[in-house]
Amino acid sequence: MLKKERAAYVLQRLQKEYPEPPIPLDHKDPYTLLVAVLLSAQCTDERVNQVTPALWELADNPYDMAKQTVEDIKAIIRPCGLSPQKSKAISKLSQILIEEHDGEVPADMDALEKLPGVGHKTAGVVMAQAFDVPSFPVDTHIHRLAQRWGLTNGQNVAQTEKDLKRLFPEDAWNALHLQIIYWGREFCSARGCDGTVCEICRTCYPKRKNPKITLKA
Missing domain, CATH: 1.10.340.30 (Hypothetical protein; domain 2)
Structure with a gap:
């Protein structure tokens, strides 16, 4: 898969899994x-x-x-x-x-x-x-998954944010930020997946045999 193909697959898969991702922090304004x-x-x-x-x-x-x-x-x-x-x-x-x-x-x-x-x-x-202003907040978890999925080789969250913004349409950013977080918690956590376990990792890199070493933010 080329990077654009991986990005398209990730977007499609996450939109299917989490069509309307809720905001995880309780708030009223x-x-x-x-x-x-x-x-x-x-x-x-x-x-x-x-x-x-x-x-x-x-x-x-x-x-x-x-x-x-x-x-x-x-x-x-x-x-x-x-x-x-x-x-x-x-x-x-x-x-x-x-x-x-x-x-x-x-x-x-x-x-x-x-x-x-x-x-x-x-x-x-x-x-x-x-x-509801298009933004793509990147934390250490999104930084890790973006590396596992071959969407960035950024040395830090700032570079990863730039790479993700280039890869995905602006109108998808706000939901995608949450969708990646939810996928990471459920299927691709720091310990639960090493780049070879979850569905997205295996689809993006079907021939990957060894754990993906990710750069810390």
């Missing part, structure tokens, strides 16, 4: 999504969804969140890990949203990336899932 995505760094979505109901009870908008102490925020989000940094970021970004954006989450990548604790991937997720 752009602000709660932004905070949930921030919390998901080095933490599972499942754990975040267990923690956020108590956080939203404390404050579910920037105005109320800015009134809370960092310690109170940290006490709730501790199970997500990195709570000292994340609690400070949530407090500060809430203040910035009030002071610079009238309390609204900006639908702008550059503005989002300037917020504390919000990197390129987090901003991309918010743009895609809150505002």
Whole structure:
């Protein structure tokens, strides 16, 4: 298979498996999504969804969140890990949203990336899932699968994002980002598949005998 053929197969297979992929993080508006995505760094979505109901009870908008102490925020989000940094970021970004954006989450990548604790991937997720703006957030899991499927040889997530955007139509990006994540969790996890086990790996590389060594992001 050529790379374009692999990409076409991956798109078709994932659209068939996950025609309408749900957003994995529970939220009710752009602000709660932004905070949930921030919390998901080095933490599972499942754990975040267990923690956020108590956080939203404390404050579910920037105005109320800015009134809370960092310690109170940290006490709730501790199970997500990195709570000292994340609690400070949530407090500060809430203040910035009030002071610079009238309390609204900006639908702008550059503005989002300037917020504390919000990197390129987090901003991309918010743009895609809150505002339906074509984006292709690439995390370490998507980076790994894209290498296994021969869609990139990128040394990092930034290069992988560029390669995937070139390979797939823009109107597929937002769903495909989620579809790849779901496939990875179900069929092509870090330990469950080594590039020779899951259906997509075997179809893209039917003659591959040895595990695919992937470059870490």
